[in-house]
Every structure is written in C-alpha cells, then in structure tokens.
Amino acid sequence: MRLRIHRGTREIGGTCIELESEGARILLDLGLPLNAKDLASTPLPEVEGLSVPSPSLLGIVLSHGHRDHWGLVPKANPTIPLVMGQATESIIRAAADFVPDAVALNASHHLEHRRPIQLGPFTIVPRLVDHSGFDAYAMEISSGGKRVFYSGDLRAHGRKGKLFDALIGDPPRDIDLMLMEGSSLGRLADDATFPSEADLEEAFVTRFEQTVGFALVACSAQNIDRVVTIYRAAKRTGRSLVIDAYAAEVLKATGRDSIPQPAPGWSNLAVYIPQRQRVQLKAKGIAALVDGYRGFRIWPGQLAGSAPRSVMLLRGWMMSDLAQANALSGARVFWSQWDGYLGEGQAGAALKADCERRGIPFETVHTSGHAGPSDLKRLAAAVAAKRLIPIHTFERLRFPDLFSNVELANDGEWIDV
Structure with a gap:
C-alpha cells in the first residue's frame, strides 16, 4: 500500500489523501481549500478518475461534514461511490436547501463506529470522534498487511470527549503510518488547553x-x-x-x-x-x-x-x-x-x-473544534505508529519537537506504507 497527500501537508483545509493497493485506489476526503475564492474556480486534485471515470478509483470516503473536507465533491464524477456517516449525509442534504453552492450528496455506504467496510482490497474501520463537526470519524485503513490511521479532525474537550478517551484507551494497533491533524499548533502554547x-x-x-x-x-x-x-x-x-x-x-x-x-x-x-x-x-x-x-x-x-x-x-x-x-x-x-x-x-x-x-x-465566546497539543501528544503516544506524518496544519515543523517518529511529507508525493 502507498499513499499521497494531494493537499494538507502545509495547510489547514482542502484535505485530500489518495491510497493505492493492488491496483485499486480510494480517496480520504476531497475538501475545498479555506482560501478558495469559489467552487467553480477551484481545480480538482490530479487524481485519475476524479473527472473521467476510472475503474481503479473505488470511492471517496468523507471523514465528516465540514466543507474543507468534502467541498470539492460536487465537481467530481458523480458515478464515484461516496462513503460517509449517515448523519453527515442527512445534515449536508438538509443544509443544501439553504446554503449557496451546496449539493445534496448521496452515500453508497455509511460509516458506523467500529464497523468495518470493505472497498476492494481496503478494509476501513471508522472510529467516531469528538469534533465540532457532528458525526466525525477517524479511520484505520488496512491492505496488503499494512495499516494506516487517519485522525481526521478531532478533539478531547467537546461534549463527546469520552470518545477521545475511548480512542486512546483502546487505540488501533500495529499502525505503520499515522496521518495526524495539527490544526491547533501555532494557536495554542504547547502546555495550554482549550476551554471545554x-x-x-x-x-x-x-x-x-x-x-x-x-x-x-x-x-x-x-x-x-x-x-x-x-x-x-x-x-x-x-x-x-x-x-x-x-x-x-x-x-x-x-x-x-x-x-x-x-x-x-x-x-x-x-x-x-x-x-x-x-x-x-x-x-x-x-x-x-x-x-x-x-x-x-x-x-x-x-x-x-x-x-x-x-x-x-x-x-x-x-x-x-x-x-x-x-x-x-x-x-x-x-x-x-x-x-x-x-x-x-x-x-x-x-x-x-x-x-x-x-x-x-x-x-x-468560543473554543476550538480541534485537539490542543497536549491531547495530540496523548493520541500519538497511544497509537505509537511506526511513522507519523503531519496533516491539516500550518505548523508541520513543530511536529518533530512534540512527537516521535515524525516524517515530513510534501503535497503530491507518493509514500510507501
């Protein structure tokens, strides 16, 4: 299995990760960048099958319902299967009648907490997480004897903070590569915490x-x-x-x-x-x-x-x-x-x-939808991945000071898992 991050190694938003194994591929998220002027003028990532159909692209898996993680989906080939939480689908559909440029998405499969989904050679195990976006998931993806863990967006100080405790209390095991968000780095001192x-x-x-x-x-x-x-x-x-x-x-x-x-x-x-x-x-x-x-x-x-x-x-x-x-x-x-x-x-x-x-x-009067540095440390230590790659952050250079086994990646480069 190998992967490449099309967007997210140096910025928050616009997240898109491509995984490939045994000639098949899936995408994790297809977000609209935060600095995008509009949907029409924002190009799709260079992924085979996003515009012109390709049988090797098996689906797009959406971690949650924030537009910086799904906002480019309306530009993608509509025959590509979409996978997301059921409440995520319902909320996006409900909002479509009120929000400019919104589209009512249709899921072919729904993510459910700890219920595996099989897409070709990929086994995806979703983990429901605490986040400001409702029905948000982290994901463990395994194929060919290799395992990737994608944090998605998450925190520990929301109304579902017990989900974070459950995740670090029973983390995914034997993870070869972890993609972990770092939205809060640069916004909060390393030892500070967000209000709950x-x-x-x-x-x-x-x-x-x-x-x-x-x-x-x-x-x-x-x-x-x-x-x-x-x-x-x-x-x-x-x-x-x-x-x-x-x-x-x-x-x-x-x-x-x-x-x-x-x-x-x-x-x-x-x-x-x-x-x-x-x-x-x-x-x-x-x-x-x-x-x-x-x-x-x-x-x-x-x-x-x-x-x-x-x-x-x-x-x-x-x-x-x-x-x-x-x-x-x-x-x-x-x-x-x-x-x-x-x-x-x-x-x-x-x-x-x-x-x-x-x-x-x-x-x-506000608090963040993302985990602070101290909670990210707890997560990284619990998962104990062999390699940890920063994503969804403007502060990737802070990662080596805070976490072990950090490897910095660049947008668009293939990485062997």
Missing part, C-alpha cells in the same frame, strides 16, 4: 444573565455541540433559544432525539423565519416545511417583547429583521466561531462593524 464546551456553557450563563435584551449568538448551526451548549445555558437562565428554519432542519437531520429541535417534548425553543428565508423557501417550493414547526413559531411582532427572555442563533443578515422589529434594545452579540472569519472581507467582520454602528456590544 462545559466551560463555555458557564461563560454563556454569566453573559446571558448580564444581558438586558436579546442575547444574539453568531455560531454555525452545524456545530451541534455548540448549539447544545447555548441551549443549555439559555434554559438555565430562563430564556428560550430562537432558531431559524435552517438550524431547525440541521438539528432534525442529526436523527438524535437528544438534540434540541422543534419536536414534541422540547421546551424553551422557538423558530423564527426571517423575511429573506421566507422568500428563499417559497422560491425553492419548500415553504411547506415550516408546517412542521407548529407550536414553536415566533412572529416578527413578538420579537421585541420576548427579547429579554430569549437567545437567538444569529447570522449577520438577520440584524435588519431584528432592527425592523425593534428587538435590538439592550441586545448583545456573542461571536462563537473561528476568529479567522472576523478577518477583513469576511462576513464576521461585517457583523462586527454593524454592531459598532448600532452601539451593540460584541464579544467572542
């Missing part, structure tokens, strides 16, 4: 108690851990969580009754459909989906009165709706996603500037 989702819950409780009007939280609805954190903090402070149709459909798509959603048995939850979304749903011919929110709807005329007892999942373009409803008196905005999106030209920067113009306090 439980820590964030306490921080939100404090902030919500200090907020006179609407508590507006700018976070991704697909960060299910974070939505749960915000919901719990809202409930503890006597507030209801207000979500839009996009968030409602994503939460329902998890397929988990334990996740907050507009369904029987859930309290402290309301669904508001902004004007832009009403137009969008009608244009797509799916306006009827709002019928599923009966009993949960909150209307524009109710926003101002309910604001002191509410938390809303916010996107920047919703501010005009709230202003028109006179619902911004005493409001505070909490940024709860990667601070890179606050950079010049990004949507977060526009929201921050809008808050400044309106005199609305703006504060970051």
Whole structure:
C-alpha cells in the first residue's frame, strides 16, 4: 500500500489523501481549500478518475461534514461511490436547501463506529470522534498487511470527549503510518488547553444573565455541540433559544432525539423565519416545511417583547429583521466561531462593524473544534505508529519537537506504507 497527500501537508483545509493497493485506489476526503475564492474556480486534485471515470478509483470516503473536507465533491464524477456517516449525509442534504453552492450528496455506504467496510482490497474501520463537526470519524485503513490511521479532525474537550478517551484507551494497533491533524499548533502554547464546551456553557450563563435584551449568538448551526451548549445555558437562565428554519432542519437531520429541535417534548425553543428565508423557501417550493414547526413559531411582532427572555442563533443578515422589529434594545452579540472569519472581507467582520454602528456590544465566546497539543501528544503516544506524518496544519515543523517518529511529507508525493 502507498499513499499521497494531494493537499494538507502545509495547510489547514482542502484535505485530500489518495491510497493505492493492488491496483485499486480510494480517496480520504476531497475538501475545498479555506482560501478558495469559489467552487467553480477551484481545480480538482490530479487524481485519475476524479473527472473521467476510472475503474481503479473505488470511492471517496468523507471523514465528516465540514466543507474543507468534502467541498470539492460536487465537481467530481458523480458515478464515484461516496462513503460517509449517515448523519453527515442527512445534515449536508438538509443544509443544501439553504446554503449557496451546496449539493445534496448521496452515500453508497455509511460509516458506523467500529464497523468495518470493505472497498476492494481496503478494509476501513471508522472510529467516531469528538469534533465540532457532528458525526466525525477517524479511520484505520488496512491492505496488503499494512495499516494506516487517519485522525481526521478531532478533539478531547467537546461534549463527546469520552470518545477521545475511548480512542486512546483502546487505540488501533500495529499502525505503520499515522496521518495526524495539527490544526491547533501555532494557536495554542504547547502546555495550554482549550476551554471545554462545559466551560463555555458557564461563560454563556454569566453573559446571558448580564444581558438586558436579546442575547444574539453568531455560531454555525452545524456545530451541534455548540448549539447544545447555548441551549443549555439559555434554559438555565430562563430564556428560550430562537432558531431559524435552517438550524431547525440541521438539528432534525442529526436523527438524535437528544438534540434540541422543534419536536414534541422540547421546551424553551422557538423558530423564527426571517423575511429573506421566507422568500428563499417559497422560491425553492419548500415553504411547506415550516408546517412542521407548529407550536414553536415566533412572529416578527413578538420579537421585541420576548427579547429579554430569549437567545437567538444569529447570522449577520438577520440584524435588519431584528432592527425592523425593534428587538435590538439592550441586545448583545456573542461571536462563537473561528476568529479567522472576523478577518477583513469576511462576513464576521461585517457583523462586527454593524454592531459598532448600532452601539451593540460584541464579544467572542468560543473554543476550538480541534485537539490542543497536549491531547495530540496523548493520541500519538497511544497509537505509537511506526511513522507519523503531519496533516491539516500550518505548523508541520513543530511536529518533530512534540512527537516521535515524525516524517515530513510534501503535497503530491507518493509514500510507501
């Protein structure tokens, strides 16, 4: 078996790994680079069979539902089988009705925790992991007596941190080569740790108690851990969580009754459909989906009165709706996603500037979706691979100082396992 990393040896995002054995090949992830201008102008990696069919390319296996790991799939030959978690497929399909350039992907096989999948000569054993992307997997791939372990994206400080403990408590054995992410390197001191989702819950409780009007939280609805954190903090402070149709459909798509959603048995939850979304749903011919929110709807005329007892999942373009409803008196905005999106030209920067113009306090309350250096050390030590190659990192040169048996690779070069 051999492999090559088409993208990821020197950057975060755009991940794509090709494995070859006995004349057959598979891809692990096919991501859109973070610096991509758009999908149309971003070329596919030079992989035989991605554009023109090739019988030797057996499938694309997606570790999770973040676009930097699957975003180029819509450009690939649609006959290539796709493998991903069932909830990942459902969430991507639910989001496709709301997100520009999104595509509803169709999986031929689903990843399940520790249930092997056979693709030609490759045996893939998925391991469910803790990550800000729901239904995320690390993977052990074996063929021809060789074994590769791909960490995917993972962490230990989320609401599923026990999965990380389970992984290092019973790691994959006899790994010849490990591909390990290093997103946090350069963002965090080697001995520092990220706040946990439980820590964030306490921080939100404090902030919500200090907020006179609407508590507006700018976070991704697909960060299910974070939505749960915000919901719990809202409930503890006597507030209801207000979500839009996009968030409602994503939460329902998890397929988990334990996740907050507009369904029987859930309290402290309301669904508001902004004007832009009403137009969008009608244009797509799916306006009827709002019928599923009966009993949960909150209307524009109710926003101002309910604001002191509410938390809303916010996107920047919703501010005009709230202003028109006179619902911004005493409001505070909490940024709860990667601070890179606050950079010049990004949507977060526009929201921050809008808050400044309106005199609305703006504060970051966030934690990373990726493992810190100390947890990566625990993982590398537990797996004890014969060789460890950095991936999904801007700081590959830090790896030899932190881990054993490190081998630096370059994009596009074949590596014998």
